[in-house]
Amino acid sequence: MGTVTQSSLQERSFLLTMVDTLTLVLAGVLAYSLGATALDRRGYLPAFLKVSGPITTLHTKRGRAALDWLARPKRFWRAFGNIGVGFGLFILAGMFLTVLFSGISSLQQPEANPIQEPKNALVIPGLNDFLPLAAAPEIIFGLLVGMIVHEGGHGLLCRVEDIDIDSMGVALFTIIPLGAFVEPDEESRAKADRGAQTRMFAAGVTNNFVITALAFLLLFGPVAGSIQAVGGVAVGGALPGSPAADASLGEGDVITGINGTEVTNQSTLRDALGDADGRTVAVSLHEDETKRIQRSVFVTVAVLDGPLGIDRGDTITSVNGTAVHTVSGLVDAVENRTVATLETADGNQTTGPIGAYVSRVAEGGPFADDGGPAGESVVITRFDGTRIIGQSQLLDALEGTDPGETVDIEAYVDGERRTYSVTLEENPRDGTGFLGVVGIQPGISGIVVNDFGIQSYPAETYLGILGGNGDLDIPLGQQIILLITLPLASVAAPGLTFNFAGFLGPITDFYTVTGPLAGLGGGVFVVANLLFWTAWVNLNLAVFNLIPLFPLDGGHLLRTGTESIVARTPVNKRWAVRTVTVSVGLVMFGSLMLMLFGPQLLT
Incomplete structure (x- = not known):
């Protein structure tokens, strides 16, 4: 009879939860569709509301007079539109390459990536793994703003270019905003020249980019500047079965002291724990609470298929038969051992190299050129005579080197000890020595x-x-990339274990509001969340709409741009334009399908 493990029970529980959630969602969608269709057929719904299954559209002809008034400075809007066209075409080319190479990457490396899960392509809080239900109000607000300014841009440029509008409105998936729309009169649009149509198609994404910039500027300026992190070490969570979980220490707590020694950050926490005697320590928390915790060497992160064969959630109890109860004790035990046997609380033993684990030796880098195993993982145990126990020691050693310096490397490859003499190159980031490795774990x-x-x-x-008073010191370009990927931080940014969904729930316990906005109290967090998600959603709406694929704006811009180029050549214009747009569209559709479903089909 098979054995049921805790891991298998957790997996079953997770699957049952997912099935129940999806079943409820599908049942709700079906009930809404049947109910709305029945009401529509019986004539109970107003004329401006149309239903097609779960899709509901609200139509109106109001607002056209306001658009006519806003469109009066036509020269200004045309100049604004031309800037948007240039910027949009640049992003469009980037999106073509991004989607194409992402599709190719899915073929070459079909390992599943959480970002590529089909459900994570939907902007539905709670269903999308990176959009938590707690942030639903802010996300929906951002969607509404994004759709209004996007379609409003199309409508405004329609009137600037004298293109008539049949109606405007909002599309909903049941009650969730799915998109807005402006229905231009097709006969009137066809009569407009190519430049007018191009500006009109680019206007929506241009407005989304403008809203993104404004929201981020406000967030970077007065709002984030009024927020400060409280002193101490913020606890994002405690793993099941850990000493912290047993002592009810978890999300929202802030460690401020160990045995009476002040703790202000991770470094001071390590120092305080290293100086503490005994297995049991008194942990002071931010809310003047103290908890006594019995320490153990608990594994919080473990590389899949790593050299030690230890998993997240394991507790290391001994090294080479000698008991260890603290991290400092573990470090002391392995300091002079490049290979050690570790035993875990469940009785399992594993023997392996102790050092800095490198995911891959870069091909064409100095390490590979001087004999290193290109494309393979290694464990570096000594660097120019200095014992390397882990990542921090290797990074410190590299920071003290210069380009052109030759160093001796001791490393383990597939469990075999090897030595190398490597001449370092220049690190393009900071000018120090460059070893040529990827992924120092x-x-x-x-x-x-x-x-x-x-x-x-x-x-x-x-x-x-x-943009607040944090501990970040990186170039602006890198900061912008990190800002955009914050909701996906645990996947997109190495070293970050939590996604950022805003200042929500227990996360607000890690911060305090100061300065001129202090009078708003917790309202500052609400404003910050609205600005963050409005900017993030608008940016993604703009970028997604610039994929060169019909019926997206990118598809229309591709067509008008191709027409503009073909018009200057002697080839058959209609045939050439259709060939380009259909070919690019098929490539984009195929690449998107590979991005979303390739990993599931190929693994």
């Missing part, structure tokens, strides 16, 4: 341990990314 041989089994929340780092 955190921790010791790819595992991260701490005394409590907590996952610290990078409160100051996220605040710095948002």
